[in-house]
Amino acid sequence: MAIRGLKFVNIQQHSDARGNMRIVEVDGGLPFVPVRSFIISDVPTGKTRAGHAVSCDELLIVAQGSCLITARTAAGLEEHRLTPETGAVHLGPGTWLMLSEFEPGTILVTYASERYAETRFFEDYVDMDR
Numbered sequence: 001m002a003i004r005g006l007k008f009v010n011i012q013q014h015s016d017a018r019g020n021m022r023i024v025e026v027d028g029g030l031p032f033v034p035v036r037s038f039i040i041s042d043v044p045t046g047k048t049r050a051g052h053a054v055s056c057d058e059l060l061i062v063a064q065g066s067c068l069i070t071a072r073t074a075a076g077l078e079e080h081r082l083t084p085e086t087g088a089v090h091l092g093p094g095t096w097l098m099l100s101e102f103e104p105g106t107i108l109v110t111y112a113s114e115r116y117a118e119t120r121f122f123e124d125y126v127d128m129d130r
Helices: none
Strands: 006-009 010-017 019-023 036-041 049-054 058-064 067-073 074-082 087-090 096-101 109-113
Touching: none
Parallel strands: none
Antiparallel strands: 006 087, 010 019, 036 109, 049 096, 058 087, 058 109, 067 074, 067 096
16 A cells, blocks of 8 residues: 555465464565565664665564654655554655654564665655656
């Protein structure tokens, strides 16, 4: 589902008496091919992450807990609460990102289209098509 400039992607989930399993398949309709993954966890109350524009595609998935995503794209500024139920959110290159209001115990998994050494950070939204 696209909401203004951000695109939310459904993630397969299978549940049974043993718990939940969420599946991300690289060849299963992701908007890009991931080459890097990282996990954000143990964010202290009141602290934020990001605060910059990203230079590559990123897919954010909350595995546990919740956080607030604030993003600026060509379509404007958006805020959404990310939870395991919201699926994944795709950020295109140039999207300005702030992550805040982390619930204690939140685990955020991110897939990126560039290796860490190749990424660049910008202070504000950047039109990467220019």
